[in-house]
Amino acid sequence: MTVSSVGVLLAATLLAASLQTVAEEDAPYPAAAMQRSFEAKKQAGMDRLTQDEVQALCTRYTTATLPPAEAERVQKQSLSSVKPPADGQYLGDFKRGEKIAQTGTGLQSSDDPTKPNGGNCYACHQLAASELAYGTLGPSLQHYGKLRGQTPAALEAAWRKLYNSQADVPCSNMPRFGHQKILDEQQLKDLMALLFDPNSPVNQ
Amino acid sequence: MNTRFAARLLYTMLASGTLLLAGAVRADTSTQDAIAEYREMFGDDNPAELWQARGEALWHEARGPQKANLEACDLGLGPGVIAGAYAQLPRWFADTGQVQDLETRLVTCVTSLQGIPRDDFLKVKFGDGEKKSELEALTAYVVAASRGKPLTLPLKHPAEQAAFDLGKAVFRYRAGPHDFACATCHGEPGKRIRLQELPQLNTALGAREAYTHWPAYRISQGELRSMEWRLQDCFRQQRLPQLKFGSEVAIGLTMYLAKTAEGGVLAAPGIKR
Amino acid sequence: MSDPMRIRAVANGDKVEVKILMSHVMETGQRKDADGAVVPAHYIVKVVGTCNGREVLSADWGPSVSKNPYLSFRFKGGAKGDKVKITWTDTAGEQRSDEVSVG
Known part of the structure; x- marks a missing residue:
């Protein structure tokens, strides 16, 4: 057998393998059909359809159905991605935090990519008592800091949740704001202040 | 203009023009009440009728290179039958060898019967003010002819079952920077985003509530919106790229929703906030 | 080219109730x-x-009226078979009239 025919044989095997993968994915997990059915629009590129490991697992399972071994792996892996603030300071400005929590734009094809992304916290959570237009997909965060106090453990837990929610609850519905670079470090600190600052509207 | 009429006119204008602004800052119950009040004021009237009327005229008008109308268009119940046609869509069509929803089937009729090029017909898929969509008008006309009919999707053809399976899988597909899937917002009962109540679309109850009222006139946009628009805009909010019109995912999700809503009685075009 | 209005006019006792849907963008200019x-x-x-x-x-209307306006009113002194005609004029000087028989 010559070297080139090995190459051809190898290519044919790879092709067969990839066809089989596509067929398998198509049945329960439709990655190939997704690729065929979308087109890039402005900053929403086709790469966004490709799942990372957590997304793939959490498509197949929910928090309740995820096998314990997988859950542990997701949690461990997610935890290792969490970067604490470089200067060790967790709390920024709660007023800026409130604005980030109110802002629902960012990363949609229709959004201005030169503007900072929002956190859109009120879409899912109750925060300040004065804001009645809050969603209920996530738990109420009213009096978050008042109930917990600014202990190192409470600050670290909240930072972890904001940075990569999968480190706390595998297959959580909450976006991984730090890990996915939706919000930058300063924005995360401002949200932390919204949650913990005694003068924040959340704690009134 | 007498005083009583003036008061009534003012009421009508207030309700139709500024109601949503007022509703947005109130608590959720009063917003729901205000939208219910708005619907009640219209009674049987719905601005979607303006689209229906335009669609009816388009249906009967001889147009395109073939100078033909659409009266021979087969939407699954035989040529020219529109009563009840929307209640059994999407479905597999032998002539195209594809599962088609109402919108893609209308494209087939317009291109094959009238000879109008697909791209010309689809130049305005979704209307915006002065830019009006012929597709949306025809859609509204056909949909209205299924009012009161129960959704019936037997999925007899394997391609119909495959479309359903694909839609079901896509519903849970998490992707993009925010890790969102359809199921993130529409997978649990009794939830809402801000004040907007979210139907649980993987249950018969929730799917019926939503599907039987689409397409719908969106008060906040002043436009009739089709199911293809609804799906495309959901994916925009999921931060994913743009869903292609008539793509297998668009048809699959529509099939999944329609089948899940099976038995629900169509009341579309509806009125939405 | 404007689209036809949808008009319904129904006699009820000595009053006629008219309901109108107009197709118009109602752009405010803002x-x-x-x-x-x-x-x-x-x-x-x-x-x-x-x-x-x-x-x-x-x-007299202004920019605060919604897109695709809906208007209903009642008047006295009409009867079945009467012709009710509605005419609107917009800022571009365009005019549209549609007519319906009272039912």
Whole structure:
């Protein structure tokens, strides 16, 4: 057998393998059909359809159905991605935090990519008592800091949740704001202040 | 203009023009009440009728290179039958060898019967003010002819079952920077985003509530919106790229929703906030 | 080219109830498009209703009325078979009239 025919044989095997993968994915997990059915629009590129490991697992399972071994792996892996603030300071400005929590734009094809992304916290959570237009997909965060106090453990837990929610609850519905670079470090600190600052509207 | 009429006119204008602004800052119950009040004021009237009327005229008008109308268009119940046609869509069509929803089937009729090029017909898929969509008008006309009919999707053809399976899988597909899937917002009962109540679309109850009222006139946009628009805009909010019109995912999700809503009685075009 | 109005006029005792749906963009002139350019004002400024030629409604409208306006009113002195005619005029000077028989 010559070297080139090995190459051809190898290519044919790879092709067969990839066809089989596509067929398998198509049945329960439709990655190939997704690729065929979308087109890039402005900053929403086709790469966004490709799942990372957590997304793939959490498509197949929910928090309740995820096998314990997988859950542990997701949690461990997610935890290792969490970067604490470089200067060790967790709390920024709660007023800026409130604005980030109110802002629902960012990363949609229709959004201005030169503007900072929002956190859109009120879409899912109750925060300040004065804001009645809050969603209920996530738990109420009213009096978050008042109930917990600014202990190192409470600050670290909240930072972890904001940075990569999968480190706390595998297959959580909450976006991984730090890990996915939706919000930058300063924005995360401002949200932390919204949650913990005694003068924040959340704690009134 | 007498005083009583003036008061009534003012009421009508207030309700139709500024109601949503007022509703947005109130608590959720009063917003729901205000939208219910708005619907009640219209009674049987719905601005979607303006689209229906335009669609009816388009249906009967001889147009395109073939100078033909659409009266021979087969939407699954035989040529020219529109009563009840929307209640059994999407479905597999032998002539195209594809599962088609109402919108893609209308494209087939317009291109094959009238000879109008697909791209010309689809130049305005979704209307915006002065830019009006012929597709949306025809859609509204056909949909209205299924009012009161129960959704019936037997999925007899394997391609119909495959479309359903694909839609079901896509519903849970998490992707993009925010890790969102359809199921993130529409997978649990009794939830809402801000004040907007979210139907649980993987249950018969929730799917019926939503599907039987689409397409719908969106008060906040002043436009009739089709199911293809609804799906495309959901994916925009999921931060994913743009869903292609008539793509297998668009048809699959529509099939999944329609089948899940099976038995629900169509009341579309509806009125939405 | 404007689309026809949808008009319903129903006699009820000595009153006629008229319901109208108009197809109009009702651009306020305050809105900007995706490119940041102001969308020029284009809205209905005048609505006139007649019954067999007799004026039964005259209304001055402005930019605060919603897109695709819905209007309902009642008037006295109409009967079945009468012709109710509605005419609107907009800021572009365009005019549209549609007529219906009272049912």
